[in-house]
Amino acid sequence: xxxxxxxxxxxxxxxxxxxxxxxxxxxxxxxxxxxxxxxxxxxxxxxxxxxxxxxxxxxxxxxxxxxxxxxxxxxxxxxxxxxxxxxxxxxxxxxxxxxxxxxxxxxxxxxxxxxxxxxxxxxxxxxxxxxxxxxxxxxxxxxxxxxxxxxxxxxxxxxxxxxxxxxxxxxxxxxxxxxxxxxx
Numbered sequence: 001x002x003x004x005x006x007x008x009x010x011x012x013x014x015x016x017x018x019x020x021x022x023x024x025x026x027x028x029x030x031x032x033x034x035x036x037x038x039x040x041x042x043x044x045x046x047x048x049x050x051x052x053x054x055x056x057x058x059x060x061x062x063x064x065x066x067x068x069x070x071x072x073x074x075x076x077x078x079x080x081x082x083x084x085x086x087x088x089x090x091x092x093x094x095x096x097x098x099x100x101x102x103x104x105x106x107x108x109x110x111x112x113x114x115x116x117x118x119x120x121x122x123x124x125x126x127x128x129x130x131x132x133x134x135x136x137x138x139x140x141x142x143x144x145x146x147x148x149x150x151x152x153x154x155x156x157x158x159x160x161x162x163x164x165x166x167x168x169x170x171x172x173x174x175x176x177x178x179x180x181x182x183x184x
Contacts, residue, residue, distance in 0.1 A: 007103070015059070015094060015106070016060070016107075017087070017108060017114055021147075022039060023147045047155065049159070052168070057075075058079035087117035102122055107120075110131065125150075128145045128150065129145040
């Protein structure tokens with residue numbers, strides 16, 4: 001764990017797959033073709049807190065969904081890559097944009113098509129309900145499932161390793177909540 005903590009200290013960007021990571025992976029289609037997803041409020045609040053502490057958060061999805069764009073807008077996530085067949089290339093684009101080394105990027109994925117991206121970052125994560133082949137190849141598997149607090153667990157892990165989680169908690173103890181938007 002000491003090695004993982006040292007690597008977590010270097011993380012400046014957390015990129016997330018959407019279906020199965022930020023959502024529970026279920027895709028509900030309405031008769032008019034729109035899709036529906038559910039998101040965990042604790043995950044969303046964790047993202048807001050992470051960004052407040054200077055950690056960049058990005059979404060990389062193989063699908064395209066207006067719901068994902070809406071959620072990203074709510075959480076003020078500027079980097080949203082949809083219809084991204086090669087998530088490793090998406091990560092390269094983000095690294096170049098922010099001038100980051102691979103060791104400064106973390107990625108969380110849950111299925112086989114996430115493996116190339118998971119192998120190209122400094123720290124890789126998978127939710128508890130990821131497929132076995134992914135869980136076996138990542139640095140850390142969360143106790144929580146995708147869409148049920150797994151992202152929050154990862155964010156707390158990163159911010160604690162970087163000595164920043166206490167500042168988040170202390171802001172609330174001090175009543176300094178207005179700086180954190182609670183729109184989830």
